[in-house]
Amino acid sequence: MYTFENKRYLSPAVLDQLLIHNKLDNYTSILGYSVENRPILLSSFGSGKRKVLLWSQMHGNESTTTRALVQLFSDLVLKNSSLLDDLSIKVIYQLNPDGSDKYSRLNANGVDLNRDAVKKSQPESKLLIKLFNVFKPHFCINLHDQRSIYAAGNTDLPAIISFLAPSFDKSKSINEVRARAMYMIGKLYKTIKSDKTLPVGRYNDDFNINCFGDFFTSQNTPTILIEAGHNPKDFGRNLVVAEVYKCLLNFLKLFAYENNIKPLTDVYLSIPKNYDHLRDLEIINVKCSNGLSNRLFIQFYEYLKKDKIYFVPKIESEIPKKLYGNRIIDYSKFTNKSIDLEQNNHKILEKLKLFLDFSLFLE
Numbered sequence: 001m002y003t004f005e006n007k008r009y010l011s012p013a014v015l016d017q018l019l020i021h022n023k024l025d026n027y028t029s030i031l032g033y034s035v036e037n038r039p040i041l042l043s044s045f046g047s048g049k050r051k052v053l054l055w056s057q058m059h060g061n062e063s064t065t066t067r068a069l070v071q072l073f074s075d076l077v078l079k080n081s082s083l084l085d086d087l088s089i090k091v092i093y094q095l096n097p098d099g100s101d102k103y104s105r106l107n108a109n110g111v112d113l114n115r116d117a118v119k120k121s122q123p124e125s126k127l128l129i130k131l132f133n134v135f136k137p138h139f140c141i142n143l144h145d146q147r148s149i150y151a152a153g154n155t156d157l158p159a160i161i162s163f164l165a166p167s168f169d170k171s172k173s174i175n176e177v178r179a180r181a182m183y184m185i186g187k188l189y190k191t192i193k194s195d196k197t198l199p200v201g202r203y204n205d206d207f208n209i210n211c212f213g214d215f216f217t218s219q220n221t222p223t224i225l226i227e228a229g230h231n232p233k234d235f236g237r238n239l240v241v242a243e244v245y246k247c248l249l250n251f252l253k254l255f256a257y258e259n260n261i262k263p264l265t266d267v268y269l270s271i272p273k274n275y276d277h278l279r280d281l282e283i284i285n286v287k288c289s290n291g292l293s294n295r296l297f298i299q300f301y302e303y304l305k306k307d308k309i310y311f312v313p314k315i316e317s318e319i320p321k322k323l324y325g326n327r328i329i330d331y332s333k334f335t336n337k338s339i340d341l342e343q344n345n346h347k348i349l350e351k352l353k354l355f356l357d358f359s360l361f362l363e
């Protein structure tokens with residue numbers, strides 16, 4: 001069990017403090033209440049003609065984009081940015097406060113809110129749909145975190161950010177609405193890729209009308225899904241907060257001042273697809289009892305205990321296809337002792353821990 005000074009646990013209590021500290025509370029009201037009666041906060045900025053709706057943490061354990069939202073809007077307010085006058089912006093920082101409190105993807109009823117767009121069985125989903133119907137945004141931004149298993153293309157490079165212009169039908173057709181989302185993503189992608197060291201991915205566009213992005217696209221509102229990704233030397237996800245911040249700021253500038261949001265798809269379709277073939281660690285040259293050397297893949301799983309996130313290593317038991325490690329560790333540099341790989345994974349892990357300090361890899 002390992003932890004580190006991280007900000008990935010962003011509870012409703014922490015969000016409250018952040019909003020007050022950043023003077024965003026003046027712009028914030030209560031949109032409604034969650035299953036466990038926690039307030040769902042909504043900030044409203046500006047009264048311009050072009051309207052954008054952004055929401056984050058519909059999955060409670062995905063807080064990176066929430067951090068970017070708070071930083072961005074506190075800066076815009078502080079600078080008295082004209083963007084706030086030229087646009088109408090609605091921001092839900094945390095659609096799932098109960099899940100955020102428990103550091104859980106699901107809401108308090110165990111429902112994945114991003115599969116509830118049609119059923120609307122949960123109070124949180126109802127509130128998002130109601131806001132969408134009343135506010136009538138011209139664009140939606142759906143914000144998430146992406147696990148560290150996703151590469152940008154068929155490579156060993158973890159995506160720092162991934163984008164999706166969601167489908168609105170099974171055949172993944174491209175109409176004008178979806179193409180406008182693709183055009184905006186293409187513009188955002190180009191600005192990120194001016195730094196060639198940052199791998200960017202394109203998320204799977206399989207259609208699921210129960211997902212809010214697909215549903216809102218089907219309602220003729222262009223929607224962009226942004227996934228905050230991973231850097232192997234930044235489990236606290238501070239680097240990606242900065243990238244999401246820039247990305248959202250660029251979006252707002254484009255949306256406010258671009259005269260013609262064209263239905264263009266070429267740049268979007270050139271973004272490398274996400275491949276889910278990465279694992280946090282690849283341990284090579286593991287000396288086995290039979291004298292041969294082998295390799296192991298390890299993935300860290302997060303859990304919350306007393307307001308701290310701990311990362312627990314687990315061995316990948318089945319390796320179905322080609323996998324790559326986000327970090328490669330040479331076992332032979334740590335010890336020349338051998339391990340019986342015929343044991344169960346738990347025992348192998350206990351043995352590994354005698355030689356390897358996993359906290360070293362959670363910088």
Ligand SMILES: [Zn+2]
Nearest residue numbers: 059062144145
């Ligand atoms: Zn998510």
